[in-house]
Amino acid sequence: GEDVEQSLFLSVREGDSSVINCTYTDSSSTYLYWYKQEPGAGLQLLTYIFSNMDMKQDQRLTVLLNKKDKHLSLRIADTQTGDSAIYFCAERADYKLSFGAGTTVTVRA
Amino acid sequence: DGGITQSPKYLFRKEGQNVTLSCEQNLNHDAMYWYRQDPGQGLRLIYYSQIVNDFQKGDIAEGYSVSREKKESFPLTVTSAQKNPTAFYLCASSIRRTGLDEKLFFGSGTQLSVL
Numbered sequence: 001g002e003d004v005e006q007s008l009f010l011s012v013r014e015g016d017s018s019v020i021n022c023t024y025t026d027s028s029s030t031y032l033y034w035y036k037q038e039p040g041a042g043l044q045l046l047t048y049i050f051s052n053m054d055m056k057q058d059q060r061l062t063v064l065l066n067k068k069d070k071h072l073s074l075r076i077a078d079t080q081t082g083d084s085a086i087y088f089c090a091e092r093a094d095y096k097l098s099f100g101a102g103t104t105v106t107v108r109a
Numbered sequence: 110d111g112g113i114t115q116s117p118k119y120l121f122r123k124e125g126q127n128v129t130l131s132c133e134q135n136l137n138h139d140a141m142y143w144y145r146q147d148p149g150q151g152l153r154l155i156y157y158s159q160i161v162n163d164f165q166k167g168d169i170a171e172g173y174s175v176s177r178e179k180k181e182s183f184p185l186t187v188t189s190a191q192k193n194p195t196a197f198y199l200c201a202s203s204i205r206r207t208g209l210d211e212k213l214f215f216g217s218g219t220q221l222s223v224l
Contacts, residue, residue: 004151033212042113042199042215043152088151097213099151 004100006089011106018076020103022089025070029091032065034074037086037102046074046087081107112136115200115216121224122187122194130185130219132200139205141183142213145169146197155198158183159205187221195223 003025012018024032030051035043049056049063049072056063062075076083086102113134122128134141140159144152154167158177172191177183183202187194197220201213 008149035215040218040220042115042201042217043213044215045212048212092211097154101149101151 004089004091004098006087006100006103008101009104009106011108012079014079014081014107014109016079018074018079018083018105018107020074020076020087020089020105022072022074022100023070024072024089024091024098026091026093026098027070029070029093031092032063032072033090033092033097034061034063035088035090035099037088039085043088076105079105079107081109083107113200113202113214113216115198115219117219118217120219120221122221123224125189127186127188128221130187130198130200130221132183132185132216133181134183134200134202134214134216135181136202136214137180138202138214139180140203140211141177142201142203143167143173143175143183143185144199144201146199146218152199155185194221196221 006022033048034046036046037043047058054065060077064073084107086104088102089100116131142157143155153169155173156175158164164175164177174186197218199218200216203211203213
């Protein structure tokens with residue numbers, strides 16, 4: 001079965017880096033995704049990584065994948081107040097998408 | 110602008126009442142989905158549809174029903190059989206469901222509460 005776990009909360013100072021961690025259980029995962037949800041809104045795809053990659057960088061976002069440990073992380077450089085949101089990790093295995101519970105990131109001045 | 114529109118933004122249900130949540134997309138996507146979001150939990154799949162006039166149950170379909178008469182529309186009915194309907198409901202679409210790299214596009218959600 002599939003099970004995606006994330007820590008629920010992260011507080012970070014403006015200008016610092018944020019690191020959000022995620023673990024998954026399904027070794028047949030092909031793609032892993034990071035979505036962002038702002039208050040009262042739907043989810044927005046931030047970035048994704050194919051399972052044969054170990055890193056992907058996209059401007060301030062860096063995704064690291066450790067397939068052996070089934071660990072995925074999202075690093076946000078120079079965190080801004082606009083980055084305050086819930087971040088969801090999701091894995092795709094066997095055409096099914098499974099989401100974690102989301103990490104609420106709070107950016108403090 | 111292309112996108113997914115959910116309505117209403119807020120909805121209240123009385124005991125024993127069926128309510129219908131609307132989802133419309135103009136992205137020309139084949140696949141559409143309904144998810145339920147509860148605080149502190151991940152999104153759970155209620156129903157999905159890969160093509161017009163076809164839909165499949167997700168992980169928590171009991172107490173819900175859907176239809177897919179048009180490509181653009183995928184309404185969700187929360188029936189009186191759903192005993193704990195209070196949640197945030199998200200509709201999503203993708204170009205097709207069978208691609209391994211399919212990305213979901215989400216609507217802005219409907220908050221359903223019980224009176």
